[in-house]
Amino acid sequence: MGEVTDKVEKVPKADKVHKKRKLQDVPELEIDVNAPEPASKKALRKAKKTKDAPAADDDQSKSKKPESEKTTDSTTDKRSDYGVWIGNLSFQTTKDDLRNFFVSNCTFTDATITRIHLPKGAEKFGRAQNRGFAYVDFSTEKALKEAMGLSEQLLTGRRVLIKDAKSFEGRPEKSQEQSNAGPAAKSGHPPSRRIFVGNLSFDVTKEGLEEHFAPCGTVDNVHVATFQDTGKCKGYAWVEFEEIASAEAAVRGFVLVKEDDEDEESDSSSNSETEKKHKKKQRKPRQHRVWVNMLLGRRLRMEFAEDATTRYNKRFGKGKPQSENAEENGDSEGQSWSKKPKQQVIDESRYSKETVQKLSGAIVESQGKKITFD
Numbered sequence: 001m002g003e004v005t006d007k008v009e010k011v012p013k014a015d016k017v018h019k020k021r022k023l024q025d026v027p028e029l030e031i032d033v034n035a036p037e038p039a040s041k042k043a044l045r046k047a048k049k050t051k052d053a054p055a056a057d058d059d060q061s062k063s064k065k066p067e068s069e070k071t072t073d074s075t076t077d078k079r080s081d082y083g084v085w086i087g088n089l090s091f092q093t094t095k096d097d098l099r100n101f102f103v104s105n106c107t108f109t110d111a112t113i114t115r116i117h118l119p120k121g122a123e124k125f126g127r128a129q130n131r132g133f134a135y136v137d138f139s140t141e142k143a144l145k146e147a148m149g150l151s152e153q154l155l156t157g158r159r160v161l162i163k164d165a166k167s168f169e170g171r172p173e174k175s176q177e178q179s180n181a182g183p184a185a186k187s188g189h190p191p192s193r194r195i196f197v198g199n200l201s202f203d204v205t206k207e208g209l210e211e212h213f214a215p216c217g218t219v220d221n222v223h224v225a226t227f228q229d230t231g232k233c234k235g236y237a238w239v240e241f242e243e244i245a246s247a248e249a250a251v252r253g254f255v256l257v258k259e260d261d262e263d264e265e266s267d268s269s270s271n272s273e274t275e276k277k278h279k280k281k282q283r284k285p286r287q288h289r290v291w292v293n294m295l296l297g298r299r300l301r302m303e304f305a306e307d308a309t310t311r312y313n314k315r316f317g318k319g320k321p322q323s324e325n326a327e328e329n330g331d332s333e334g335q336s337w338s339k340k341p342k343q344q345v346i347d348e349s350r351y352s353k354e355t356v357q358k359l360s361g362a363i364v365e366s367q368g369k370k371i372t373f374d
Helices: 041-050 058-064 067-076 095-105 141-148 176-181 208-211 244-252 273-282 308-314 324-329 353-358
Strands: 082-087 114-116 134-136 161-164 194-198 220-224 233-241 252-258 287-291 303-304
Touching: 082 141, 095 134, 134 141, 134 244, 141 161, 161 353, 194 353, 208 220, 233 244, 244 252
Parallel strands: none
Antiparallel strands: 082 134, 082 161, 114 134, 194 233, 194 303, 220 233, 252 287
């Protein structure tokens, strides 16, 4: 019996007939040629910055408020000369709690309180919290004195501390040395031409540090601490400048650089020489900051370094004062801080000569006899 196979002819894709969808009967779009051109994105951004965007008449009518409402809003949020600072608050205390606390314990009414400023803190467990203090303003001095008399009273289970908002008693006063020290207060060392730079990347080189601190001033020397085997940076270095002002700018983290003003030339007929001089006097020199506190994506830790000689003396014990034992013994050279271990003194009268040699660890020539066994 012969096998019967059905042959199917393949039709190429190009020969397939595509059915077109019929368009629905939709009215044609009408375009108003006389309509104004819509504003571009640039114009909208400019209008947003200058707040000149036109508002609709309905929005203006809604936003307008009567003068009576405006006066009441301004008085409630007004900061007066008679205010108190209240501290040691519970983080769940609200403005209503503060208002009820003062009204219930004082003779003045609710209208005497002109403002309550309760700074908000970070939310905890999804609940809003305050920062533990608030400012309350009153309209009269009598109310201020009454409010200050409520200090150490209980509010939501805590004894609050109430002080005059303009009084700064109790704060430690800064000395003139600390205020004038500036960046020196961070490091604890006096200002010097040499600074310590930490948190460096291992790929930092000496030339890279010189180029990085060039805006601060002329760099005299750069000493990079490196590993012995690879020669790469250990993560810290010392940079020495020619002037102390350059080192202070580096520790501060930025340098103020003056900008060159390139003004357009104006006609001599329109502006006289006197007007030009007057304009030059009024203009202030423009300055911009050049930051030097970042290098290779890492924030640097910079502080004034200790003097090289004092650091050397601390490490190797040079230049230390003479010890009391050296002065008593008459030793003019003194005794270094790195004391050597003293040898143990052994009383020879109590032990035999051989025992003393063993205890002291001395090398002695052998005096024994060779024993042989037949």
